[in-house]
Every structure is written in structure tokens, then in C-alpha cells.
Amino acid sequence: MISTRLTERFGIRHPIVCAPMAYVTGGALAAAVSHAGGLGVVGGSYAGTLGGEPDLETELARAKSGKFGVGFITWALERAPKVLTKALKHSPVCVFLSFGDPGPFAAEVRDAGAALICQVQFMAHIDMALKAGAAAVVVQGTEAGGHGASRSTFPFVPEAADYLEQHSPETLLLAAGGIVDGRGLAAALMLGADGVVVGTRLWASADAFTPKAHTDKAIGVTGDSTIRTKVLDALRGVPWPREYSFRFLKNKLTDGWADREGEAFRAFGTLSAKYAQARVQNGLDTVAVVCGETVGLLKDRPSAESIVKSMAAQAAGLLRRGGKLKFTSQS
Amino acid sequence: MISTRLTERFGIRHPIVCAPMAYVTGGALAAAVSHAGGLGVVGGSYAGTLGGEPDLETELARAKSGKFGVGFITWALERAPKVLTKALKHSPVCVFLSFGDPGPFAAEVRDAGAALICQVQFMAHIDMALKAGAAAVVVQGTEAGGHGASRSTFPFVPEAADYLEQHSPETLLLAAGGIVDGRGLAAALMLGADGVVVGTRLWASADAFTPKAHTDKAIGVTGDSTIRTKVLDALRGVPWPREYSFRFLKNKLTDGWADREGEAFRAFGTLSAKYAQARVQNGLDTVAVVCGETVGLLKDRPSAESIVKSMAAQAAGLLRRGGKLKFTSQS
Numbered sequence: 231m232i233s234t235r236l237t238e239r240f241g242i243r244h245p246i247v248c249a250p251m252a253y254v255t256g257g258a259l260a261a262a263v264s265h266a267g268g269l270g271v272v273g274g275s276y277a278g279t280l281g282g283e284p285d286l287e288t289e290l291a292r293a294k295s296g297k298f299g300v301g302f303i304t305w306a307l308e309r310a311p312k313v314l315t316k317a318l319k320h321s322p323v324c325v326f327l328s329f330g331d332p333g334p335f336a337a338e339v340r341d342a343g344a345a346l347i348c349q350v351q352f353m354a355h356i357d358m359a360l361k362a363g364a365a366a367v368v369v370q371g372t373e374a375g376g377h378g379a380s381r382s383t384f385p386f387v388p389e390a391a392d393y394l395e396q397h398s399p400e401t402l403l404l405a406a407g408g409i410v411d412g413r414g415l416a417a418a419l420m421l422g423a424d425g426v427v428v429g430t431r432l433w434a435s436a437d438a439f440t441p442k443a444h445t446d447k448a449i450g451v452t453g454d455s456t457i458r459t460k461v462l463d464a465l466r467g468v469p470w471p472r473e474y475s476f477r478f479l480k481n482k483l484t485d486g487w488a489d490r491e492g493e494a495f496r497a498f499g500t501l502s503a504k505y506a507q508a509r510v511q512n513g514l515d516t517v518a519v520v521c522g523e524t525v526g527l528l529k530d531r532p533s534a535e536s537i538v539k540s541m542a543a544q545a546a547g548l549l550r551r552g553g554k555l556k557f558t559s560q561s
Numbered sequence: 562m563i564s565t566r567l568t569e570r571f572g573i574r575h576p577i578v579c580a581p582m583a584y585v586t587g588g589a590l591a592a593a594v595s596h597a598g599g600l601g602v603v604g605g606s607y608a609g610t611l612g613g614e615p616d617l618e619t620e621l622a623r624a625k626s627g628k629f630g631v632g633f634i635t636w637a638l639e640r641a642p643k644v645l646t647k648a649l650k651h652s653p654v655c656v657f658l659s660f661g662d663p664g665p666f667a668a669e670v671r672d673a674g675a676a677l678i679c680q681v682q683f684m685a686h687i688d689m690a691l692k693a694g695a696a697a698v699v700v701q702g703t704e705a706g707g708h709g710a711s712r713s714t715f716p717f718v719p720e721a722a723d724y725l726e727q728h729s730p731e732t733l734l735l736a737a738g739g740i741v742d743g744r745g746l747a748a749a750l751m752l753g754a755d756g757v758v759v760g761t762r763l764w765a766s767a768d769a770f771t772p773k774a775h776t777d778k779a780i781g782v783t784g785d786s787t788i789r790t791k792v793l794d795a796l797r798g799v800p801w802p803r804e805y806s807f808r809f810l811k812n813k814l815t816d817g818w819a820d821r822e823g824e825a826f827r828a829f830g831t832l833s834a835k836y837a838q839a840r841v842q843n844g845l846d847t848v849a850v851v852c853g854e855t856v857g858l859l860k861d862r863p864s865a866e867s868i869v870k871s872m873a874a875q876a877a878g879l880l881r882r883g884g885k886l887k888f889t890s891q892s
Binding site for chain 2: 354371372373385391392407410411413417420489526
């Protein structure tokens with residue numbers, strides 16, 4: 231057990247939050263993380279606006295055996311705000327919003343007694359989170375799988391920590407992107423975070439919705455194997471704001487569109503039928519296997535419980551020993 | 562003082578290496594870092610092949626008041642290998658090679674009694690470094706300023722640590738990219754590094770060649786302000802291998818070429834005269850202010866000595882206190 235402001239705030243044992251991964255984090259994964267001592271956050275994905283998403287009511291009901299939160303892609307939730315109202319009836323301890331202005335939802339979240347957690351990808355977006363009254367700001371580094379942007383976790387966390395210390399010292403800071411084991415948790419705490427948000431490692435857990443063919447492809451490759459690109463959303467015509475891009479395993483689709491983001495945007499959406507057809511024909515040569523750079527550290531697909539517990543134990547061990555280092559007081 | 566395998570190997574007090582930044586790390590900066598207890602590495606840049614570089618003989622002579630190393634861009638050194646022979650006459654403790662195959666230079670470095678330090682940007686390049694007999698591998702994250710590639714420091718370090726532990730446990734591991742203060746040093750050690758390579762923080766030191774107008778522009782902006790792009794080298798016609806890109810402060814040039822890397826490559830070199838003219842006419846709207854994402858944490862331009870000493874002291878404090886965390890043995 232590692233006690234931080236995050237564990238105290240939410241009454242959890244480990245400062246580990248499960249990322250609300252769209253199409254991946256269902257109620258079973260969220261519950262498993264919470265039972266292991268972390269905080270599970272069900273992925274509300276595109277709030278039902280994109281289609282093919284897991285039924286949120288079912289997943290929230292599944293998560294209810296413990297503490298849980300719910301997360302949404304903010305710009306999608308704007309198109310279906312009643313989905314938030316319905317989700318709040320399940321009494322999540324937090325609502326985790328990313329990719330857009332959380333302001334319009336802040337009052338409803340607060341009135342329902344849930345904590346607002348805002349994930350940001352730029353320093354420039356922190357003020358939006360603070361204005362919305364975020365209990366915690368998550369800074370998401372570019373190494374994360376799925377949607378994100380260009381900042382990297384390592385320099386982003388201390389910069390955000392200094393900013394919050396100066397402007398809103400009560401706001402918690404979480405690190406997302408690149409955190410796969412206890413080394414990453416310990417490092418994030420050293421950089422100034424109160425806890426971490428874990429995606430890819432839990433994406434490859436037995437409790438996630440991730441298709442087996444995807445984790446089979448992912449386990450054993452190095453972290454060099456992913457790419458962050460805007461091409462896919464342009465091809466399929468999903469209207470992501472231009473500052474965000476998508477990380478997944480490189481495949482024949484990304485090889486063919488390398489250095490052609492501008493061209494993909496000029497064709498925005500017009501290739502979506504062709505893309506859908508290629509998905510069916512070519513499988514994982516076209517379909518995105520959505521994981522982050524930490525894919526290079528995945529060796530297996532264990533239970534979420536064992537992931538959370540071993541991450542916490544390894545971090546505690548490293549912190550206790552100060553990384554096995556010898557110090558002298560001489561500078 | 563923090564003792565690691567790096568400090569023991571080189572007989573230094575702090576596990577902090579000054580990046581051999583082209584056009585930036587002269588003998589004065591290298592000497593200042595070494596006197597402060599780190600290891601200064603003079604930037605041998607393009608081995609004289611690009612032009613306008615500081616005179617290497619002069620800089621090495623300046624560095625000689627203490628331990629020092631010398632660094633080169635490997636693919637450029639291939640075009641002027643005698644520059645290495647001359648540099649080795651100054652008895653550097655290490656030769657730091659990045660961006661290319663160090664193999665052709667390994668024997669000469671070893672015979673001169675210098676340690677070979679190889680910086681890599683991909684997991685796929687580590688074997689090349691090991692084959693060359695590297696005493697240390699530096700994994701450079703994309704957040705670094707100047708040339709680099711796409712991996713991020715946070716997940717890159719533990720992946721490389723696991724790889725080295727399995728394939729070459731005697732080889733040291735250093736982290737580069739995103740390390741600006743004691744938090745970063747402590748975090749890098751938690752991730753499995755034996756030490757760090759510091760660029761941007763020392764770029765903005767009183768001992769660097771960095772023009773004052775550049776640090777004046779850099780101090781006060783956030784880390785959102787940089788971009789990594791291949792456009793600049795394509796425009797100016799510098800033949801960098803395609804896997805590398807260049808990070809610097811966004812300016813009017815990068816705004817104008819956003820999402821147009823493919824187009825810039827098709828025009829490779831043909832715009833170099835126009836680019837040179839624009840540099841003169843537009844100053845920092847065109848000229849690259851070359852720093853990494855940690856620019857958001859720069860508040861001043863202190864001496865390299867104070868940077869190294871405060872980084873080491875802050876890291877030692879954080880590690881000693883285990884990040885001020887409370888532990889219990891209960892999992």
C-alpha cells in the first residue's frame with residue numbers, strides 16, 4: 231500500500247486508476263481494479279454516438295460491486311449529454327472527462343456528488359479543467375495508446391505539478407501514458423504526481439474486452455511498433471478535433487499513409503466506405519490494435535487484480551530502497 | 562552525491578552527463594559540468610562537415626581542466642573519420658555517438674582507452690550499440706530537443722533496462738529527453754537508468770554557446786511550444802536519415818509547413834537558398850530555437866555548476882524521503 235493524496239481522497243489502497251478505455255474498459259475490468267485496491271473507471275466511450283459500443287447501463291451495473299467511476303470523450307458527450315445524466319444515477323465516485331471542455335458538465339457532476347477528473351493533453355488545457363472545478367487533473371503523455379496528443383509524460387508531469395502548486399494546490403495530479411509497472415508508478419510519484427492512470431497494461435488483462443487476436447499480436451513486439459497518427463480518424467470520418475491523434479500498432483494501413491496526414495484530411499470521410507471494406511478484408515493489416523508504447527513491456531495477459539497488486543508492491547519496494555542507491559551527504 | 566554504476570564507472574560524483582549538443586556544448590560548458598561533479602561531453606557536432614561549427618580542437622583544449630568526453634553525429638563522422646582520430650589525442654574519457662552505426666569507430670575508441678557511449682532512439686538499434694561494445698547505452702526520448710525520433714523516455718527506459726538485463730547486464734543505461742531537475746533524475750533512476758543525459762536545461766545555462774536571444778525566447782513559454790518535425794532538414798537540405806526528426810520551438814516556418822512533411826521531402830534541398838534568405842530576413846520566425854519539451858520548466862539561465870548541483874541535491878532528497886510517501890506493509 232502506498233498512501234498519497236489520491237488514495238486518501240478516494241479511500242483506495244493504491245494510487246492506480248484504470249483508464250476508461252473506449253470499447254475496452256467494461257464493468258468487469260473496472261470492478262477487478264477496484265477490488266485489487268485501485269480505482270476502476272468504466273469507459274463510456276463516445277457516449278453511444280459512434281455505435282458498436284458496449285451497453286453502458288449493463289457495464290455500470292457490473293462495476294457496482296465496488297467503487298467505480300465513469301469516463302467519456304468530452305466532445306462526444308456534448309452530442310448526447312443525457313448519457314451522463316443516466317450514468318450519474320449509478321452513483322459513480324468520479325466522472326473522468328477527456329478531449330474537450332468539461333465546463334458544461336461540471337455542475338451536474340458536482341451536484342451528483344461525484345468528483346470531476348479531467349484529462350488534458352496540453353498545458354494550455356489545464357485552466358479549463360481548473361475552471362470546471364476538477365478534483366484531479368490527469369496529464370496524458372503522447373506514449374499512451376489510443377487518442378492523445380504530442381506532449382510526453384516525463385516532462386509534462388513536473389511542469390503540470392509546478393503549475394498546479396502555484397494556481398490550485400488542492401487539485402490532485404495524475405500521470406497517464408507510459409506507466410506499465412511499479413517502476414513507472416514510482417517514477418511518476420517522483421515527478422510530482424499523486425497517482426497514475428494505467429491503460430495499455432490493463433488493456434492486456436484478462437478482464438478487458440480486448441479481442442484475443444489483438445493481444446496476441448501485441449505481446450512480443452517492441453515499443454517501436456506503435457505509431458501516433460491522425461490518418462485513421464480522417465479516413466474513417468470520425469470528427470476528432472485536429473489537435474488529437476491516435477496511437478496503435480503500425481500496420482499496412484499506416485505504412486501506406488506515412489507522411490500523408492494532410493492528404494488524408496483533404497479526403498476526410500470520403501474514404502470511409504473503402505476503409506470499412508478494407509477492415510473486413512484485411513483484418514489486423516487495417517484494423518487498429520490500440521495500445522501504447524508500453525506494448526514493448528507486455529509479456530502476458532494476466533488478471534487485472536495481479537497487475538494492480540504487483541505494480542503497487544514493486545513501486546513500494548523501489549521507493550523504500552530509494553532505488554537501491556547509496557547516498558552520502560557530501561554534495 | 563548519488564552513487565550508481567555510472568558514477569562508479571567514471572569516478573564522478575553525480576550520475577549526470579551533459580549532452581554533447583551540436584553548436585552548444587563547448588569546452589567551457591563541458592568543464593563546468595565536470596567540475597560540478599557530472600560528466601561534460603563536448604559537442605563534436607557534424608565533425609566539421611556542415612560548417613559554422615565551433616573549432617573542436619579549441620573546445621577540447623578548454624575542456625581539459627577536468628574529465629571530459631566528446632560526442633559526434635555518427636553519420637556525419639563517417640564522412641570525416643579523421644576528426645575522431647584527432648579528438649582522441651586529447652584523451653577524452655568517453656566518445657558519445659548518436660544517429661548511426663557506431664561499429665566502424667568502436668575499435669579506435671577502445672584502443673584509445675575511451676569508453677564508448679551509444680545513444681539510440683529505437684529498441685531496434687540497441688543491438689548495434691552492444692555489438693560495438695558500448696559501455697553505456699543512452700535511450701533518447703522524443704521529448705528531447707534537437708534531433709531525435711519517436712519513442713518517449715517514460716516507457717523507453719524500462720523496456721531498454723529489461724533488454725539490457727537479459728542481453729548485456731554489464732552495459733550501463735542512461736536516460737535522455739525530458740530530464741530537467743532532480744525530479745527527473747530520481748524518476749529516471751526508478752525506471753531503471755544508471756544516470757541521465759541533460760540537454761535543454763544545460764542549453765539554457767550561462768556556460769553554453771546558446772545565443773541570448775534564443776534563451777530569451779524560450780524562458781517563459783510552456784512545453785506545448787515545441788514541435789518535432791522533419792521539415793527543416795528537408796528544406797535546408799541536410800541529409801539526415803529519414804527516421805530522425807528535429808525538435809525546436811514552433812515558429813512561422815513550422816506553422817506554414819504543418820502536416821506537409823511529404824511535400825518538404827519531395828522538394829529536398831531545392832529550397833535551401835530560399836530558407837537561408839528567410840533566416841536572415843525573419844530571424845527567429847524562421848531560425849530554429851533548439852530546445853526540448855522541458856523548455857516549459859526553464860525560468861532562468863543559471864550556471865551549469867548550480868544546475869548540476871541542485872539537480873543532484875533535489876534527487877537525493879526525493880529518493881531519501883521516498884517521495885514523502887507513507888507505506889504500510891499491507892498490500
